[in-house]
Each structure stands twice: as C-alpha cells, then as structure tokens.
Amino acid sequence: MFETVQSDTFVLLSALILISGVFAAKFSNRIGLPSLVLFILVGMALGSDGLGIIPFDSPEFAQVVGIFALVIILFEGGLQTKFSTVRSVALPAVSLATFGVLITSAVVGFTAFLIFDITLLQAFLLGAIVGSTDAAAVFAALKERNIKAKMGATLEAESGTNDPMAVFLTISFIELIVVPETSLLGLVPSFFWQMGIGLLMGYGIGKLASLSINRINLESSGLYPIFSVAFALLTYGAASSIGASGFLAVYAAALVIGNTELTYRYSIFQFNEGFAWMSQILMFILLGLLVFPAELFQWEVIGGGLLLSVVLILVARPAAVFLTTMGMGYRWNEKLFISWAGLRGAVPIILATFPIVAGVEGSIFFFNVVFFIVLTSALVQGTSISWVAKKLDLTGPRKNTPHHSIELISMGKANAEMVQFNVDNDAAIAGKKLKDISFPQKANISAIVREEKLITPYGETEIRAGDFLYILVSTKHEKELKKVLEAKRYPFTSSGPAE
Missing domain, CATH: 3.30.70.1450 (Regulator of K+ conductance, C-terminal domain)
Structure with missing residues (x-):
C-alpha cells in the first residue's frame, strides 16, 4: 500500500511539474524572461530548501537526466538546422567552439584563482565548467526572436559543437587534481579522438537513420518519431562508449537526418519539438531541485559569482569572440552581439556535478558559483538579446516557421x-x-x-x-x-x- 501511494504521489508531482513548466514557458514569453530561469526557480521552490515538496540531493541522478535531456535538445536543434546555413558559418563556429572555449576558460579560471582561496588547477576547473555556451539556452533564446540569419546560425552552430571542448577540459582538470601524476599533454590526443570520431559516427549513424526511416514500412505513423529518437540515443551511447563526443555525434546525426527527405517528416519534427520542450522543463526543474538557496545566496558565492559573471560577460567572452573570428567577415557590431548572446545554461550546471561525483575538494562551492553564474547570464543576457540586437541593427524579418x-x-x-x-x-x-x-x-x-x-x-x-x-x-x-x-x-x- 505504501509503495502504491508513493507511486501515485510521483505521478501527481510529475503532472504538476510539467503543468507548471508549460505555464512558466508561456509566462516567460510575455515578460521576455528566458524560460530556463522560471524552470529553475520552480525547482528551487519545490526543493528541500524551499517548500520541501520534493526532497532531492542526488547529483548523480541529475547528471544522468541532464545528459539525456541534452541529447534530445541537441537532436531537435540539429533537425531544424539547414546544411546551407551551417556551411556558411562553419569556420567561425568551429573556431568559437574550440579556441573560443579555451580562451574563455583561461580568463575566467585565472580570475577565479585571484578572488577565491583555491589552487590554480581548481580555478581552471571552474573556468572550464563555464567555458561553453549552452545549446538548450541558445536554441530557446533565439527560437522566437527576429535575429538576422547569420547571427542565429553562428550562435546555434557554436552551441551545438562546443560541448566536446568544455567536457574535455573539465574531465582533464578533474584528472589532474585527483591523479596529480597525469600528464596534460597526454590528454590532448583524446580531444582529437572525441571530435573526429564523434563527427564521423554522427554522420554515419545519421545516414543509417535516414535510410532506415525511409525504407521501413511501419503500420503506425506514431512509430516513426520514436524510431528517430531511438537513433539519437543510439548515436550518443555508441559514440560515448568508445570515448568519442556523444553530444557532437548527436548534433551531426541530426543535421544529416534533418536535411534528408524523410517519410513522416512533419510528425518526426513535431514530436521531437514537444519532446525537447518536455526534456528542457524536467532538466531545469531538476537542476533547480539540486541547489539549496541557503547555500547559494551566501556572500562569498554572490560576491565571487557576480565578479566572475562580469568578467565572463564583459571580458572573457568578447576576447574569445574577437580573437577567434578575426578575418572571417564579421563586423564589429556582429562580434559584439555574438559576445553578448553567449548564454550559459544547463551544460555548465551539469558539468559542475562532475567534480562532486569525482569527490573533488570544494566541488559543492564550485557548483553553487556556477549555478549563480548561469542565473546571472540568463537574467542579464537572456532578457536583453532582442534589445541588444535592435541597438546593433541586427534584427531581421519576423521569425518564420520553416515549411x-x-x-x-x-x-x-x-x-x-x-x-x-x-x-x-x-x-x-x-x-x-x-x-x-x-x-x-x-x-x-x-x-x-x-x-x-x-x-x-x-x-x-x-x-x-x-x-x-x-x-x-x-x-x-x-x-x-x-x-x-x-x-x-x-x-x-x-x-x-x-x-
């Protein structure tokens, strides 16, 4: 009887979470606030340090759910992206996704070393965690805004491909801290393995998925979207199992599938869009449950987090953008906008759980600082993207839905x-x-x-x-x-x- 009641309560809470998430998304559009902020606030309110409705303190579980949700979000974003758009911004996007993340991580890491009582390796670990922009935040922020095509394409392509560098740097610094005899140079080949094999696997499985979807003759049209999601999960799992970048592989596979003529294309796209929204709601609310406001809103976290946010937004990100896009045809106003629109979101928070799981000293403090930086980025940058684009004369025609x-x-x-x-x-x-x-x-x-x-x-x-x-x-x-x-x-x- 007790187990039945617990199951019923879980189902009821799941319904309430999804309903509150949908209303939060609707409300966020009206006030111009990124939906991820409201999702996170809902999680914080429901959590142990809030109303106490859903006690939760498992970074391992949050990490698994977060990775699953990011796979779905990246897959949906890749499906909606045209090859012609990606090709036009491929070089700057890759440059931002690699060297840009490296520069951002270094500047933020060195600043963290100066303001916190931590080692240099711990500081660079913190910098690596917040070094990449977030696909979920960027896709959601740009989806309904009339930003010029070139800007949107650059930001989406960058956020879809910069996770491997951030993951590589985060795991590398964790290894250097936990196993001091680890050689940093010895880790470099693994990065090229992750990028190269991730792209190849994504392309190969994307071709296989497209062929399978068109060749198989299913009795129910509802099975085609499920079939496509299964390939997304297969792509991530297969790539990750051999040490390649699962996130990059998923994005590459989605690009291939989305640019192929598919049977039941509309059903597949609509299903994945809804599934991506559900994943986003659950992921951010779960990450909100994981944080304890009493620990988050401490003077050391607030002061240090605000200073790092200012450095990240006004120094590190612009430096990375201006340096890595030199000679690539971007005007100064375009570079300023790309700098401002480099939103942080779920990826940094999920990466912040890695040191906790690995038992790195001070990892709870890192998590709270990263969480504060993400909130600051979403509130300051996310709410002002349209205004900044207008001021920089980078608004385009009304955002149209693709055919x-x-x-x-x-x-x-x-x-x-x-x-x-x-x-x-x-x-x-x-x-x-x-x-x-x-x-x-x-x-x-x-x-x-x-x-x-x-x-x-x-x-x-x-x-x-x-x-x-x-x-x-x-x-x-x-x-x-x-x-x-x-x-x-x-x-x-x-x-x-x-x-």
Whole structure:
C-alpha cells in the first residue's frame, strides 16, 4: 500500500511539474524572461530548501537526466538546422567552439584563482565548467526572436559543437587534481579522438537513420518519431562508449537526418519539438531541485559569482569572440552581439556535478558559483538579446516557421504530400502572381492563409510575405518544389547570408 501511494504521489508531482513548466514557458514569453530561469526557480521552490515538496540531493541522478535531456535538445536543434546555413558559418563556429572555449576558460579560471582561496588547477576547473555556451539556452533564446540569419546560425552552430571542448577540459582538470601524476599533454590526443570520431559516427549513424526511416514500412505513423529518437540515443551511447563526443555525434546525426527527405517528416519534427520542450522543463526543474538557496545566496558565492559573471560577460567572452573570428567577415557590431548572446545554461550546471561525483575538494562551492553564474547570464543576457540586437541593427524579418511536409499517406502506399510553407520577405516568390511562378507540373496550391484568413488561390493571386501556402505535390517532384520555394531574392555571401 505504501509503495502504491508513493507511486501515485510521483505521478501527481510529475503532472504538476510539467503543468507548471508549460505555464512558466508561456509566462516567460510575455515578460521576455528566458524560460530556463522560471524552470529553475520552480525547482528551487519545490526543493528541500524551499517548500520541501520534493526532497532531492542526488547529483548523480541529475547528471544522468541532464545528459539525456541534452541529447534530445541537441537532436531537435540539429533537425531544424539547414546544411546551407551551417556551411556558411562553419569556420567561425568551429573556431568559437574550440579556441573560443579555451580562451574563455583561461580568463575566467585565472580570475577565479585571484578572488577565491583555491589552487590554480581548481580555478581552471571552474573556468572550464563555464567555458561553453549552452545549446538548450541558445536554441530557446533565439527560437522566437527576429535575429538576422547569420547571427542565429553562428550562435546555434557554436552551441551545438562546443560541448566536446568544455567536457574535455573539465574531465582533464578533474584528472589532474585527483591523479596529480597525469600528464596534460597526454590528454590532448583524446580531444582529437572525441571530435573526429564523434563527427564521423554522427554522420554515419545519421545516414543509417535516414535510410532506415525511409525504407521501413511501419503500420503506425506514431512509430516513426520514436524510431528517430531511438537513433539519437543510439548515436550518443555508441559514440560515448568508445570515448568519442556523444553530444557532437548527436548534433551531426541530426543535421544529416534533418536535411534528408524523410517519410513522416512533419510528425518526426513535431514530436521531437514537444519532446525537447518536455526534456528542457524536467532538466531545469531538476537542476533547480539540486541547489539549496541557503547555500547559494551566501556572500562569498554572490560576491565571487557576480565578479566572475562580469568578467565572463564583459571580458572573457568578447576576447574569445574577437580573437577567434578575426578575418572571417564579421563586423564589429556582429562580434559584439555574438559576445553578448553567449548564454550559459544547463551544460555548465551539469558539468559542475562532475567534480562532486569525482569527490573533488570544494566541488559543492564550485557548483553553487556556477549555478549563480548561469542565473546571472540568463537574467542579464537572456532578457536583453532582442534589445541588444535592435541597438546593433541586427534584427531581421519576423521569425518564420520553416515549411513542413504533412504526409497524406505513408511513403510506399502513396506518393503525395501536403507541403506547408511560410513566405518570408527574402523569398523570390514574394510579390509574384501564381501564374508567374514556375511550380512543378504536379504541384497544386490548395490554400493560402493570410493574416489568419483563408484565401482561395487562382492565377491572379499575388503571394505576399507572411503568407502560409499549402501545396499538394507528388513525392518525386517535392525537391523541385522546394527549390522554387526556398529561392531567395538576395544571394548568399561567402561569409553567410547577405545582409
């Protein structure tokens, strides 16, 4: 009977957590506050040091849940990213994800050594933990904001690929502290193994997943999204089991899958978006449960955390951005924005549990300082991204949802799909009449939704920016249709989308 009551209570608490998370996300959009802050505050309120509803003090469990959630979030972010966008910012993103993290970690670490009574190795460990931007925070912050494409692409590509460097530095400094005879130079080859094999495994499993999703003929459409998530988890597990970067492998696999023509593409994308939101809610609330406000809001943590936050935001991050993107076609205002938008989130908090699990001296203090830095980053940087972008003249057109394919019947049983496309200001078809657009022969526009009104299309109908087009097309002509829809009035430059 006791076990049944406990199970019922767990189910009830799970429901309350998810409901509160959804309302927090809705509320955060209205006030411009990053949702992760509200999720964390909900966790702190429910935890042992708050209302005491959910007593929780297990960094090991939080670490496992956090890694699982990050896999789902990275996978969903990679699915939504176009290869053409990533290619245009590949060099600066990789530079920021490697040398940028190294510079940021070094500056923050040296500052920590000066202000705290800790060893140099402990200080650099603290710097390594907060050295990388966070994919969950960056994806969420940019998703609904009208930031110029080049800026969004750079930040998302960086946050999706910089975890290996942060993980490598964190684990390396833990080993140097716990096992003093460890050679730092001896750890360098493992970094290249993590990056190189992680990319190769991600690409290979991504190709395998795409082929499997299209070839398998499942009776229920609901199984296709589950199949895709299974490949995401397989990618992380397989890569991590041989010492490669599981996070990088997942992001690479998602890029491959997301840029392949898939059966039940719309269902897969919608499921993963919802699953990513659920993972984000549970992860940040759980991390909020892990922190004890009485320990967090101590003068040493507040004072040291604020000073490190100022150094991180105003010195370390700008230095990393300006140094690692030299000669890559970025203007000073773009570099300033990339510097400001380097949000910290779940990754630093999860990495802060590594020293606790390893038994490093002072690790609880490190965790609280890192947690404070993340909160500061989210509150200061996360709430002002749109304002800073506007001041630096880096806002673009209204954020549009990408087109999705809504399959009428699964591939193999029929060959028709309904494509939904949102016309943006840069689209070549904007301003043209339907009769003047060279659509494929077997593509018929079924409806146009303009300002929430349904318009019946005919030859003289003019396509306008903001329109939602619903086009019935045969599967074999879908690629041809997408070329027409995705054509831009302005070409891409070598350094990214033209301004």
